[in-house]
Amino acid sequence: xxxxxxxxxxxxxxxxxxxxxxxxxxxxxxxxxxxxxxxxxxxxxxxxxxxxxxxxxxxxxxxxxxxxxxxxxxxxxxxxxxxxxxxxxxxxxxxxxxxxxxxxxxxxxxxxxxxxxxxxxxxxxxxxxxxxxxxxxxxxxxxxxxxxxxxxxxxxxxxxxxxxxxxxxxxxxxxxxxxxxxxxxxxxxxxxxxxxxxxxxxxxxxxxxxxxxxxxxxxxxxxxxxxxxxxxxxxxxxxxxxxxxxxxxxxxxxxxxxxxxxxxxxxxxxxxxxxxxxxxxxxxxxxxxxxxxxx
Ligand code: GUN
Numbered sequence: 001x002x003x004x005x006x007x008x009x010x011x012x013x014x015x016x017x018x019x020x021x022x023x024x025x026x027x028x029x030x031x032x033x034x035x036x037x038x039x040x041x042x043x044x045x046x047x048x049x050x051x052x053x054x055x056x057x058x059x060x061x062x063x064x065x066x067x068x069x070x071x072x073x074x075x076x077x078x079x080x081x082x083x084x085x086x087x088x089x090x091x092x093x094x095x096x097x098x099x100x101x102x103x104x105x106x107x108x109x110x111x112x113x114x115x116x117x118x119x120x121x122x123x124x125x126x127x128x129x130x131x132x133x134x135x136x137x138x139x140x141x142x143x144x145x146x147x148x149x150x151x152x153x154x155x156x157x158x159x160x161x162x163x164x165x166x167x168x169x170x171x172x173x174x175x176x177x178x179x180x181x182x183x184x185x186x187x188x189x190x191x192x193x194x195x196x197x198x199x200x201x202x203x204x205x206x207x208x209x210x211x212x213x214x215x216x217x218x219x220x221x222x223x224x225x226x227x228x229x230x231x232x233x234x235x236x237x238x239x240x241x242x243x244x245x246x247x248x249x250x251x252x253x254x255x256x257x258x259x260x261x262x263x264x265x266x267x268x269x270x271x272x273x274x275x276x277x278x279x280x281x282x283x284x285x286x287x288x289x290x291x292x293x294x295x
Contacts, residue, residue, distance in 0.1 A: 001227060001228065001260070001261065001262070001263060002259060002260060003231075003258075003259040003260075003261075003262040003263055003264050003265040004153070004263065004264040004265075005259075005264075005265065005266075005267055006153045006232075006264050006265065006266045006271065007267075007270060007271075008149060008266060008270055008271040008272055008273060008274040008275045009270045009274045011148065011149055011153070011274075011275065012145075012274040012275050012277075012278040014152070015148065015275075015278050015279075015282065016057070016060075016061060016278055016281065019061055019278075019281050019282060019285055020060075020061045020062060022285060023062040023063065023285060024062060026285070026288065026289070026292075026294075027062070030292060030294060032288055032292045032294070033062070033063070033064050033288070034063045034064065034093050034094070034284045034285050034287065034288035035063065035064040035065070035066070035091045035092045035093050035094070035284075035288070036058050036063050036064070036065050036066075036092070036093065036094040036095075036096065036120065036280075036281075036284045037065070037066040037067070037068065037086055037089075037092050037094070037095050037096065038051045038054050038055055038065070038066075038067050038068070038096045038098060039067075039068045039070065039079075039082065039083075039086075039095070039096065039097045039098065040067070040068070040069050040070065040098045041070045041071075041072065041074050041079065041097075041098075041101055041102055041105065042070075042071070042072035042101075042102050043072065044100070047098045047099075047100075050098060051067065051098050053277055054096065054277055054280060055067050057277050057278075057280075057281060058281065058284070061281055063281065063284055063285075064091060066091075066092065068082065070082075072102055073102075074102075074105075075104075076105045076106060076109065079097075079101075079105060079110060080109070080110065080113050083095065083110070083114055084113070086118070087113075087114070087115040087118060090291075092118065093118060093120075093284055093287035093288040093291055094118055094119075094120030094280075094283060094284040094287045095114050095115070095118045095119070095120070096120060096121055096280065097110055097111070097114065097121075111123045111124060112125070117287070117290070117291065119137075119138050120138055120280055120283040120284050120287055121138070121140065121141065121280070121283075122136075122138040122139050122140035122141065122144070122174070122283065123140060123170070127139075127140075128140075128169075128174065131174060131177055131178065132177050134181045134182065134183065137286075137290070138283045138286065138287070139174065139178060139279075139283070140170060140171075140174045141275075141276045141277070141279040141280045142170060142171050142234065142272060142275070142276045142279075143170075143171055143174040143175035143178055144178070144275075144279040144282070144283075145272060145275025145276050145278065145279045146171075146175055146211060146232050146234070146272060146275070147175070147178050147179065147185055147186075148275060148279070149232060149266065149271070149272065149275060150185070150209070150230070150232070151185045153264060155209065155230050157179060157185055157186060157187065157188050157209070158186075158187040158188065159187065159188070159189070160188045160208040160209050161188070161189050161191070161206060161207050161208045161209070162176075162179050162188040162189065162190045162191070162207065162208070162209045162210075162211065163190075163191045163193060163204050163206075163207035163209070163210050163211070164176050164190060164191070164192045164193065164211045164213065165193045165194075165200065165204070165210065165211065165212050165213060165214045165219070165220065165252070166193075166194065166211075166212070166213035166214045166215065166234070166252075167192055168213065168215075171211075171213040171234055172192060172194070172211075172213050173192070175211055175213070176190045176192045188209070191203050191207075200224070201223070204220060204224045205224060205225065205226055206226065207225070207226070207229060208228075208229065208230065209229070209230045209231075209232070210225065210230070210231045210253075211232045211234065212231065212232065212233050212234060212235060212251065212252035213234035213235065213252065214235065214252045215235060215237070215252065216235070216237070216252055217235065217237035217239055217250050217251075217252065218250060218251075218252070218253065219235075219253070220233075220252060220253040220254065220258065221254045221257065221258070222254060222257035222258050222260065222261055225258055225261055225262065226261070228261075228262070228263045229258075229261065229262050229263065230262065230263060230264045230265070231253055231258055231262050231264070231265040231266065232265075232266050232271070232272065233251035233252055233253040233255070233265070233266050233268050233271055233272065234251070234252065234272050235250070235251040235252030235253070235268060236249055236251070236268060236269070236273065237249065237251070237252070249268060249269055250268060251266075251267075251268030251271070253265070253268075255267060255268065
């Protein structure tokens, strides 16, 4: 069997077209314009690229966008004061503070300071708690994107044996919670594996769906999966550079070998990656609708 390639690039494009229409309708029918602010502290090159992409995507979709580029030595007090101002700014529905933050700033305190009403990253404990009890307001963007990839490629999630490899707060724990909910696009039986799991292959071999978020290049090999498995690869690992100096990226799955056994698989790049920013846009639209009493 050679797998169906699940294209995050294509599915993200489809969702963005739907959002663009919804944003135009919100403006026309309700005079509501969703607003997103991005805050970057310091000049980390990767973070600058991510924030730039978030700003550009918002603008393309018709979302009002503001961007703060703060110096590396910004104090935590000043950052918290800015967040307080943005929490109270009616033009702004979503606040995104790009991570990682410089070492002298306490990331947890900063994330907790963002109003849960504007927490479009879904990292605030209120957002995560609501997700856990099945009443989500904002679902973290990467796991939300994974669920959309599965749903929109017609993968049967209900009753499936899902094995999540990795237990981070950003991917592993939330995707496990999303897929076990009593809800459409969920109702799976979920196992979460991690660095202390005794026999990883025992679990992955019986999985109908594997979500690989281990942060380790090619950690999932062909002998660890069963025929017909669906594989979502969240990993982005740089294994070298080309002669032209371009980064060579691979996922957490040995793609070339596993695709010969899988029924469907996401590539890296072009799988989960393009979904993350798209789901941020979806959360921002939801924040605007909630603020306007339309959701
Ligand atoms: N840094 C890398 N990914 C993310 C993300 O999804 N949200 C934020 N705020 N920072 C990040």
